[in-house]
Amino acid sequence: MSTRIDWSPLRRELARWRREERVLPIWWRDDDAVAVTPALHQLASLSAELALSVHVAVIPKYAEPALAAFCADAPTLVPLVHGWAHQNNAQAAQKKSEFGHYRPEAPAETQQALDRLRGLFVADLLPVFVPPWNRISPDLIPHLAPQGYRALSTYTPRRAPCPAPGLLQINTHIDPIRWRGGGGLLDPERQIGDLAALLVERREGRQDNDEPLGLLSHHLVHDAAIWEFCRACLSELLTGGAVGADLRDMLGEAS
Template identity: 60%
Template sequence: MSIDWSPLRAELARHRADGLSLPFWWRDDDATAPTPALHRLLKLSAELDLPVHIAVIPKTASPDLAEIAGATPLMVPIVHGWAHENRAPEGAKRAEFGHPDADAAAKTEAALRHMRQLFGRDMLAMFVPPWNRIDPSVTSGLAAQGYRALSTFTPRKARRCAGLVQINTHIDPIAWRAGGGLMPPEAIIAKTIMLLQDRRSGRADCTEPLGFLSHHLVQDAAIWDFARGFLSELLDGGAEARHLLRQPLDLP
């Protein structure tokens, strides 16, 4: 697959010329156990020397996954809901925590407790709601339970939300509405350029790490190839990778 990276390279050059730093991070969703796809993900992370923050589904997380995390410094487990079950009312968009639910607080508390039991100091107390949707009634109780951060999708409106640092993702290469597969690369690149332009112009928070979102369990060869190329372009273009477990979350 031949991809024209020149527009992205030009925008990254403008970013550098304006003296702006570009923090970025990588989040991957839906892990529960070691799989060939997970090993491929971690291999790519090692080859790029790039941390990958893996959103683990607590209810079904395997102890084997914790062993891998302990031996893989670039793997950062984070909390992906509780069971990744659609709890949305009929006709609403899919979500596990996207609507008021009397059981939500018990589930988010159990999720963090279970993740800490499995991963100990290797995990980050960041809550990633399945389908990136969360109701304010759920968000409001997370900090008191011990969560430090929240991650959904699209640029954040504020650095802090209900006592949590919000660090979202912004670029997802999968064409979900088309049933899967890689979105047209030129469309992904154009969206990334728009995001970078918004940051340069002050229309978006330029201190929020730019987030790349992957889903290792459903990626085909084209998505894997694009992910490698895209992440390499960011690194080569001066973007600064963040390891959110090692770096203070209240700093850019």
């Protein structure tokens, strides 16, 4: 795929970053893990090939013990907390979400989610809350840090580094899947153009470049084109001068 699409807008912008000696941090998050599957093996292989950690958002209610053992043997896989049951609790007219509006039982579910995954993954778990569908009620966010969470991760550039005391926000910004079109790869050249434009905004100070630029993937629904785009996009960024970020290091520095 990398030979069939035009990466030149991204390459030009990355070249300018290098000339100006700017640092672009990047990170990778992958959602919806519950079990060891062939797709998870492929995710781990790609992460190792790129030497870039992939932060795997695990659904706590359904997570299997074998997944914890697999992650323990794969040093580039970093487990995070992906909601509780990945259940849509939105009203009929609302966009899908598990925690998009405040429910009295929601704080108990986020605590239960953290406790269960700590029991499975022990020290390998990074206490980062990833709400399903990337939506979370502002009223729930202040509960997370007192429960033991260190960070929150959703989608699109963050509004502030710390949405609540003791809690960082580290979002994702690139999603290669055409969710509204029934799946498959979103138009690659559109993605490249959007990514280059986002880098211009970061370079010009209109977006927060202290937040690592994040790729969001969903290994369970990838086809060959999506896998190849993820590989090619991350490779272009890394060979263009971007620096891979591991949230284990970032949160350690913030403590």
